[in-house]
Amino acid sequence: MRNTIGSEGKFRRPSPGPVDRVLIIGSWAKAQITIENIKRTSGAEVFAYTEIRNPGILRLADEYRLGSLSEPSGMVDYARSISADLVIVTTAGPLSLGVVNALEEVGIPVFGPTRGAARLESDKSFARELLRKHLPAAVPEFRVFREVEAAVAYAESLDWRVAVKPTGLTEGLGVKVYGDQLGGGPEVANYIERVLQKRIYGSGMVIVEERLEGEEFTIQSLVDGLDLIVTPAVQDFKRLLPGDRGPNTASMGSYATAGSLLPFLEPKDYEQARGIIRKTLEAFQIETGCECRGFLYGQFMLTRKGLKLIEYNFRPGDPEWLNTMAVMKDSVLEVITGLMNGNLREPEFENKASVCRYLVPPAYPREMNQILDVSFDEDKIRRLGASVYYSCGRDTAGRLNVGSERGIALVATGETIARAREKVEQANELVEGDFHCRDDIGSEEQIALIMEHVRGIRR
DSSP: OOOOOOGTTOOOOOOOOSSEEEEOOOOOOHHHHHHHHHHHHHOEEEEEESOOOHHHHHHOSSEEOOOTTTHHHHHHHHHHHHOOSEEEEHHHHHTTHHHHHHHHHOOOOOSSSSSSTHHHHHHHHHHHHHEHHGGGSSSEEEEEEEHHHHHHHHHTTTTEEEEESSSSTOOOOOEETTTBBSSSSHHHHHHHHHHHHHTTTGOEEEEEEEEEOEEEEEEEEEEEETTTEEEOEEOOOEEEETTTTTEEOOOOOEEEEESSSTTTTTTTHHHHHHHHHHHHHHHHHHHHSSSOOOEEEEEEEEEETTEEEEEESSSSSOOOOHHHHHOOSSSSHHHHHHHHTTOOOOOOOOOOOEEEEEOOOOOTTOOOOOOOEEEOOOHHHHHHHEEEEEEEEEEEEEEEOTTOOOEEEEEEEEEEHHHHHHHHHHHHOEEEEEEEETTTTTTTTHHHHHHHHHHHHHH
16 A cells, blocks of 8 residues: 555545455446446446436446435445445546545545645636646636626737636536637627626636637546556547537547547647646645646647647546547556556557547537437447447436436447447437437548648648
């Protein structure tokens, strides 16, 4: 067992011994695919604490408990009742509420950030200020405001070409950008006013920063202190409609190529992103005296001004984690326990591409808490070489209720992006009902446009 500097400086963080019983906290597709990997690659019993009746999680887990993810005491009680050797947290809400602190106070090892470290996701102003001090070239021009007039004046000084970000957790839907979700100065000013006066997403502060233009990608990592494992880059697509049109969503899908890079990335881009993540971990230690642990992923953008960090999330990405786990050959449980015990071992990945496509209710994201009225045969989809992962739960009538999430993800791998996408297309044809999906993700046309865009950025 290895101990490190204590969370919030109060006690030493426990690391696991042999793990025979592991608890996964989370309700969505990323929790399901994590459980699936552990069941396939280890002999551990897997328990789940979930807020909804996710069909995939309930089918895979040896045992589960339904409970609120906003009450850490319930998660602690369940972990103690099953004598969990390790808890893995896959969702942001409990982390910001201090579930890791609560579990570690009773001696249960957890792979996840303490409340203080979770601020890298839950408090965008903290993350931005940390990087401005230690990695100024990685962040755009920005300021943090509590007063409407000052925030609006700053946005106007940038000719309204800004991104407006509530500082708290927004489930991927709170950031609005000039020229995309905001049509002009009056709309920018109005959204700033709504965030501050109506405390949108519970935030009493807002970040106003220069609008970045470029191509986005994600690199996910597993961290413990300054030990760092990075996984292959993934590109996800948040806009509702093909051609990156329409409103933002939590994501409509994603793709990854064989190997670590994407078609438009160069090795230096990947290494620079890895360096930004590592320097962030170092900066966090310097400023707080504490260490980070858990899934940390950075969303980056290639711009004419260089590589910029859009934001951090301190949990697996959805859908990006689906792409990563679809090609991971090793047990994620063994990777995590090794990392936590100081036995750093890079996981091995299949040399395959992957494509993920979400099927969502027709009114998403305009209306949430919708029924996804679809039917399909999972066994037939599996025989095509694709898999179904649920970011929704079944209600008492057996219907798929998406709640605050999206619906179902179709995921497939292949020697090429085109082959993986072909399997997703075939699986999609087996789904009957009323739904919306974005069918251009991973297409040759989409990738050609991205490559052309990046060539212009690099010139």
